[in-house]
Amino acid sequence: MTINKVCVIGSGTMGSGIAQVSAQAGYETTMVDVKQEFVDRGVKMIQTSLGKFVERGKIGQEDMDRALARLRTSTDITDAARDADYAIEAVFERAAVKTPIFEQLDRSCPGGAIIASNTSGIPISLLAAATRRPEKVIGTHFMNPVPVMKGVEIVKSLLTSEETLRVSVDFVQSLGKETVVVKDSPGFVTNRIVTLVMNEAARLLEEGLATIEDIDKIEKLSHNWPMGPFELADLVGIDVIVDLLEGIYQQTGWERYKPAPLLNRMVEIGYTGRKAGKGFYELFGQK
Ligand SMILES: NC(=O)c1ccc[n+]([C@@H]2O[C@H](COP(=O)([O-])OP(=O)(O)OC[C@H]3O[C@@H](n4cnc5c(N)ncnc54)[C@H](O)[C@@H]3O)[C@@H](O)[C@H]2O)c1
Numbered sequence: 669m670t671i672n673k674v675c676v677i678g679s680g681t682m683g684s685g686i687a688q689v690s691a692q693a694g695y696e697t698t699m700v701d702v703k704q705e706f707v708d709r710g711v712k713m714i715q716t717s718l719g720k721f722v723e724r725g726k727i728g729q730e731d732m733d734r735a736l737a738r739l740r741t742s743t744d745i746t747d748a749a750r751d752a753d754y755a756i757e758a759v760f761e762r763a764a765v766k767t768p769i770f771e772q773l774d775r776s777c778p779g780g781a782i783i784a785s786n787t788s789g790i791p792i793s794l795l796a797a798a799t800r801r802p803e804k805v806i807g808t809h810f811m812n813p814v815p816v817m818k819g820v821e822i823v824k825s826l827l828t829s830e831e832t833l834r835v836s837v838d839f840v841q842s843l844g845k846e847t848v849v850v851k852d853s854p855g856f857v858t859n860r861i862v863t864l865v866m867n868e869a870a871r872l873l874e875e876g877l878a879t880i881e882d883i884d885k886i887e888k889l890s891h892n893w894p895m896g897p898f899e900l901a902d903l904v905g906i907d908v909i910v911d912l913l914e915g916i917y918q919q920t921g922w923e924r925y926k927p928a929p930l931l932n933r934m935v936e937i938g939y940t941g942r943k944a945g946k947g948f949y950e951l952f953g954q955k
Pocket of ligand 1: 762810
């Protein structure tokens with residue numbers, strides 16, 4: 669199977685990043701969202717990101733121009749998916765939002781097309797069940813920021829075919845990424861581990877073991893991490909972490925994934941991290 673045309677549903681943080689790397693890799697790429705202003709915002713994010721790569725000498729101006737020329741936008745999934753060889757869904761992390769999109773993509777994409785989800789933890793089997801081609805449904809879990817981060821988890825459901833897996837691994841690698849194949853299990857590998865680290869860090873803070881500066885400092889110095897758990901939590905968004913923990917907890921019942929009370933409190937008072945302009949460091953950092 670040859671992939672020429674890629675359709676990305678959702679033009680937010682992840683969708684715009686995926687559309688960018690797809691267009692950069694030479695695929696005719698269409699990015700879809702529900703409103704024109706959202707796709708316009710996505711295109712702006714792509715322009716800014718490509719502009720930074722040009723400034724730093726990582727790509728030439730002509731590479732940026734070629735990538736942008738391969739990018740189309742749409743507010744109509746049916747139309748955008750009509751001739752797609754590979755569709756990637758990157759909308760809100762809610763099964764109720766994703767499932768109808770899978771139904772629609774199944775109706776609109778050519779019969780041979782693969783439909784992937786960038787979900788952080790919704791079962792791929794559940795999304796596959798909304799289609800008449802479950803063997804062609806797979807997870808491609810890109811990391812944020814997509815144009816920078818190398819790793820992608822490829823999530824194989826019980827029904828994903830070997831052919832879909834092979835084509836997907838080749839496709840994602842053609843975007844300059846490295847892949848790891850994982851089973852369709854809550855949180856996959858990355859979020860099973862990183863959420864626990866952040867949950868435990870919040871508990872350490874609750875117990876008063878050390879300051880947040882010192883917890884971050886010792887983790888960076890001891891394990892060579894580029895960021896400490898609180899710096900990462902503020903970057904990712906504390907609400908996102910709570911949703912991820914809650915999602916794994918609800919699906920498995922494993923107590924260790926129950927969000928630490930402090931994480932819930934942070935969300936309740938609106939201290940969700942960098943995007944809100946206030947997070948762990950504003951509340952607990954040394955003034
Ligand atoms: N942000 C991260 O760090 C990260 C990392 C890995 C995976 N993910 C996953 O990627 C997915 C997208 O996350 P995000 O951070 O980009 O979210 P986001 O909120 O930035 O973007 C979601 C976009 O989807 C659009 N959308 C919603 N319903 C739609 C519909 N019916 N049709 C078309 N577009 C629609 C929204 O308008 C929005 O622009 C989620 O499943 C998330 O769990 C996020």
